[in-house]
Amino acid sequence: MIVLDGVRKAFNQGKPNEFWAIRGIDLEIELGRVTVLQGPSGSGKTTLLTLIGCLARPTAGRVRLGGRDISGLPERFLTEIRRNSFGFVFQQFHLIKGVSVLDNVVLPGLPTGRRRRELTDRAHALLSRLTLADKAASNAEWLSGGEAQRVAIARALINEPEVVIADEPTANLDSSLTEAFLAIVAALKAEGRTVLMTSHDPLIYRAEMVDRVLSMRDGRLVSQAP
Amino acid sequence: MTDWVEKQRNILDFTLSSLRRRKGRHLGMLAVYAAIVFLLASVMLFSHAIKREAAIVLADAPEIVVQRMVAGRHDLIPGAYADRLTGIRGVAAVTPRLWGYYYDAALAANYTILVPTDQAVPAGSVVIGGGVARARGAGVGDTLSFRGYGGEQFFFTVAEVLPHASELVAADLFLIAETEYRAMLGIDDGAYTDIAVSVRNPREVVTVANKIIAALPDTRVILREEILRTYDALFDWREGLMLVLLTGAVLAFAIFAGDKASGLSAEERREIGLLKAVGWETTDVIAMKVWEGAAVSLAAFLAGYLLAYLHVFHFSGALFEPVLKGWAVLYPEFRPAAFVDVFQVLTLFFFTVFPYTVATIVPIWRAAIIDPDAIMRS
Ligand SMILES: Nc1ncnc2c1ncn2[C@@H]1O[C@H](COP(=O)(O)OP(=O)(O)O)[C@@H](O)[C@H]1O
Numbered sequence: 001m002i003v004l005d006g007v008r009k010a011f012n013q014g015k016p017n018e019f020w021a022i023r024g025i026d027l028e029i030e031l032g033r034v035t036v037l038q039g040p041s042g043s044g045k046t047t048l049l050t051l052i053g054c055l056a057r058p059t060a061g062r063v064r065l066g067g068r069d070i071s072g073l074p075e076r077f078l079t080e081i082r083r084n085s086f087g088f089v090f091q092q093f094h095l096i097k098g099v100s101v102l103d104n105v106v107l108p109g110l111p112t113g114r115r116r117r118e119l120t121d122r123a124h125a126l127l128s129r130l131t132l133a134d135k136a137a138s139n140a141e142w143l144s145g146g147e148a149q150r151v152a153i154a155r156a157l158i159n160e161p162e163v164v165i166a167d168e169p170t171a172n173l174d175s176s177l178t179e180a181f182l183a184i185v186a187a188l189k190a191e192g193r194t195v196l197m198t199s200h201d202p203l204i205y206r207a208e209m210v211d212r213v214l215s216m217r218d219g220r221l222v223s224q225a226p
Numbered sequence: 227m228t229d230w231v232e233k234q235r236n237i238l239d240f241t242l243s244s245l246r247r248r249k250g251r252h253l254g255m256l257a258v259y260a261a262i263v264f265l266l267a268s269v270m271l272f273s274h275a276i277k278r279e280a281a282i283v284l285a286d287a288p289e290i291v292v293q294r295m296v297a298g299r300h301d302l303i304p305g306a307y308a309d310r311l312t313g314i315r316g317v318a319a320v321t322p323r324l325w326g327y328y329y330d331a332a333l334a335a336n337y338t339i340l341v342p343t344d345q346a347v348p349a350g351s352v353v354i355g356g357g358v359a360r361a362r363g364a365g366v367g368d369t370l371s372f373r374g375y376g377g378e379q380f381f382f383t384v385a386e387v388l389p390h391a392s393e394l395v396a397a398d399l400f401l402i403a404e405t406e407y408r409a410m411l412g413i414d415d416g417a418y419t420d421i422a423v424s425v426r427n428p429r430e431v432v433t434v435a436n437k438i439i440a441a442l443p444d445t446r447v448i449l450r451e452e453i454l455r456t457y458d459a460l461f462d463w464r465e466g467l468m469l470v471l472l473t474g475a476v477l478a479f480a481i482f483a484g485d486k487a488s489g490l491s492a493e494e495r496r497e498i499g500l501l502k503a504v505g506w507e508t509t510d511v512i513a514m515k516v517w518e519g520a521a522v523s524l525a526a527f528l529a530g531y532l533l534a535y536l537h538v539f540h541f542s543g544a545l546f547e548p549v550l551k552g553w554a555v556l557y558p559e560f561r562p563a564a565f566v567d568v569f570q571v572l573t574l575f576f577f578t579v580f581p582y583t584v585a586t587i588v589p590i591w592r593a594a595i596i597d598p599d600a601i602m603r604s
């Protein structure tokens with residue numbers, strides 16, 4: 001269970017341009033479900049993802065993961081939790097250009113101290129699951145949008161995280177690729193992972209396997225569809 | 227602990243595969259870096275080798291040389307002085323010597339002409355140094371002709387060309403028999419160029435020298451120790467001169483390195499942001515860049531040093547010869563014995579690899595403390 005308790009987040013706090021991007025959110029997200037954050041641009045969806053995914057700390061309030069309060073932990077511990085519990089699929093994918101697909105996929109695994117062999121075995125398995133087996137040695141720079149996203153997903157899964165976080169995952173994809181992405185999400189759900197994503201694409205938030213849609217506006221939750 | 231080692235191995239692996247990108251940039255960096263190391267190492271190896279060579283040669287030189295002075299100028303010394311020297315306490319051996327310079331007008335070169343004291347050259351024969359052999363195009367069995375002091379021609383058959391071993395000093399040697407030396411240069415019997423004196427106890431050299439001056443007031447003594455010191459000072463001075471000139475190059479390199487290695491591109495910043503987001507710690511990112519800097523500078527250092535080694539010991543320091551060896555007309559074919567001084571290597575390593583690595587770390591550290599959420603907004 002991920003629990004948010006009175007979470008608020010300010011940017012540039014104490015300065016003239018202080019801005020409260022999250023203005024008080026109480027929320028419980030059950031593990032093993034697919035949750036979508038929906039809302040207009042600037043409503044704070046991405047910011048909320050960074051707070052849940054240990055990429056940033058809330059200015060006020062608490063974030064709890066599996067009963068553990070993670071909002072007050074020092075950077076080092078946050079990094080470790082982020083590495084082991086969360087996998088990220090970024091909107092722009094952010095693959096590293098010029099190195100192979102395989103090297104991109106193992107990236108989050110390198111600082112864990114797991115053996116290289118173990119990491120590459122797992123990376124190959126993930127790539128073939130995502131129908132990218134023949135791309136392992138290719139330069140990540142020359143992939144199509146759909147391929148790049150599947151590589152980004154493989155990278156998010158290399159450390160076997162409980163939670164996969166995806167920010168606007170289909171903003172750069174056409175409908176058929178969006179369907180393919182949803183199929184992958186369904187498979188992740190089937191193997192028990194929690195998926196948390198933002199989107200204002202109806203194809204996503206109306207999709208059948210989505211358990212819950214949260215709407216945001218001006219840094220607050222508006223309504224909760226069942 | 228094993229986790230830590232494994233982690234560093236993983237990071238190093240990734241560093242090496244990512245080094246292959248931006249190949250042009252890294253290779254350019256590597257080339258300039260290696261060139262600087264090459265120049266510095268060449269100067270160091272070369273002047274060091276020359277000093278060693280000079281020391282080896284001088285080790286065979288007499289401890290004391292006695293010259294006669296007339297009106298403040300070096301003059302011929304009578305053979306009778308040798309007997310007086312033999313009588314001085316502490317003197318082990320006394321050897322009157324005959325030598326001088328011969329100007330070869332045809333080649334505009336000076337030879338050192340001398341009568342060897344440890345071997346006898348038969349009349350009509352000559353033993354020559356490598357430089358003379360090359361200048362005259364002569365080998366064993368050839369006949370060389372020279373004009374004597376009175377204008378008459380002397381003919382010599384080359385009996386031997388001196389080996390390479392100590393060419394730095396032996397290149398211009400011309401060894402002949404005593405009778406021909408006297409006839410060709412017009413030196414009277416019983417007169418010598420100078421007298422070499424060896425001493426029983428090396429610690430008494432100065433005492434013996436003082437006794438010699440007291441016994442023979444019209445002479446001057448030259449001590450081997452002093453020559454050695456003069457040589458060292460001379461070569462140190464020239465090495466210093468070269469190093470000063472090279473400092474300019476090193477400075478240029480520092481600026482180049484600072485610019486190339488540390489000016490992180492937007493692309494690199496984005497990558498660092500990504501690494502942080504997917505769970506790399508600040509120290510992991512810095513470790514990666516340290517590995518990168520270490521790989522580049524180690525490769526450059528090894529390449530530069532290896533090239534310098536080849537340059538000095540296989541190509542006789544071809545680039546510096548004129549500066550470091552001075553103005554001799556017959557250039558010795560200098561093949562110094564290969565010799566690497568560990569302390570010298572460490573010094574050079576410290577002054578190249580260390581500043582480069584430090585120069586690259588500071589900006590990396592600044593980029594590496596970027597907030598991990600930054601990547602979500604780029
Ligand atoms: N680093 C930042 N500094 C200042 N303001 C920020 C920063 N990041 C986001 N914001 C502001 O916070 C608000 C919410 O942003 P975001 O969470 O990205 O919204 P969404 O993802 O819903 O479009 C926006 O108005 C944005 O301008």
Ligand SMILES: [Mg+2]
Pocket residue numbers: 045046047167198
């Ligand atoms: Mg957003």
